[in-house]
Amino acid sequence: MSALKWGQGRERSAAGPALFGLSLSFDHFVLPRMLRRPVRVLARLGVGEVQPPRFLMGVMSAVLLASSGVYGACLGGHADGIVQSITARTGFAVDQVKVVGNRQTSEIDILDRLELDGWTSLIGFDVEAARERISGLPWIEVAAVRKVYPHTLEVRVEERKAFALWQQGDKLSVIEQDGAVIAPFSGGKQVLLPLLIGTGAPAMAPDFLARMEKYPELASRVKGYVRVGERRWDLKLDNGITVKLPEDGEDQAIAELVGMDHDNGLLSRDIAAVDMRLSDRLVVQLTPEAATQREAALSEKPKSLKHKPETKI
Structure with a gap:
């Protein structure tokens, strides 16, 4: 049997293998295979049968110092820095x-x-x-x-996907479709986003803007969607006209507005606002210049009638 067996025979000499003066003799004990060769070498070193290399002590000292340094670096929390420094330079x-x-x-x-x-x-x-x-x-x-x-x-x-700009007072932010604020407005292509104004506008805007897509000609002219009292919408058009939509029946009001503009060019006239809040009437507000011209025209009409010669029959 090639395995090391120490102390199996009590009839053997009492002086068994030793390592640096310490007895390694145990009854019925067999070393694992991987440890047999190192233990033999150490045992031979202990009895002086093997002469260690001259530089062995220096190497062992260097290993001891290096291990002490690594241990200290780990305790001090500098191990990552050492690894970073060494690997970066390699x-x-x-x-x-x-x-x-x-x-x-x-x-x-x-x-x-x-x-x-x-x-x-x-x-x-x-x-x-x-x-x-x-x-x-x-x-x-x-x-x-x-x-x-x-x-x-x-x-x-x-x-994140930008949905619209939201203005509250003097604060202008880019928001997502669910109303979550992404970041302050910074210009650039963000100016092409729909502009929502007022409290509660982000919550109602996705559904309303989806319905506005049915009327692309009107939607392309809207520069701002104003939520009024968290109940209804005002549309700010690119030519300065304000369209006041009703609280109920928005879709019908928008369809009527588009029809009147198509037939009569309503939104191209010199007006300031179109009030559609009342279901039985449409109120049009003229611009100050148009109102002045209209008053002047009305005041001139009676004079022209007064100086008109009578026609004899």
Whole structure:
């Protein structure tokens, strides 16, 4: 049997194997296979049969010092910094970042949330923490950060969908379809979004704007949808006319308005407002200039009738 067996025969010599002067003799004990060779070498070192290399003590001292340093760094919370420094200087420093999917979010803002310092190691970089920081940006709905070795970070984002602009007092914000505020208005292509004005407008706007799509010619002329008293809508047109819709029967009122404009060019006249709040009548308010001209025309009419010569029969 090739396994080491120590102390199985009590008739053997009492002096069994020893390691550095310590007896390794146990009754009926067999070492595991993986430990047999190292124990033999150590036993031979202990009895002086093997001469250790000259540099062994130096190596052991270096290992001891290195392990002590690593242990101290772990206790002090500096292990990550050491790993980052070593791996960054061995070819794993992040020197390229690919950003995909951003339209409203500045790439500079995304890079800022990555918190790269020029010597950041790809190996020690925490992608989950970076993802959470990027997700905190106003327009970001979903973010993913991926390592591409040896030195590239890939950032993919999905942004929130803008539905309209919402004005409350002097505050103008971009909102989603459910009314959630995304970010303050910053210009650019955001000016093409529908403008909602007043308290309660975001909650009622999705359904109302969907119905307005049935009348694209009118919808294209609307510059602002004003929610009045959280009960009804006013339409602010591009030529300054205000259309006051009723609280009930909005669809019928809009259809009648479109019909009158098509037949008589109502919304192209010199008027300031069209009041449709009463179901049995339509009230048209003239602009100040049109009202002045009308009064002048009415005042001239009696004079022309007074000086008109009589016709004899």
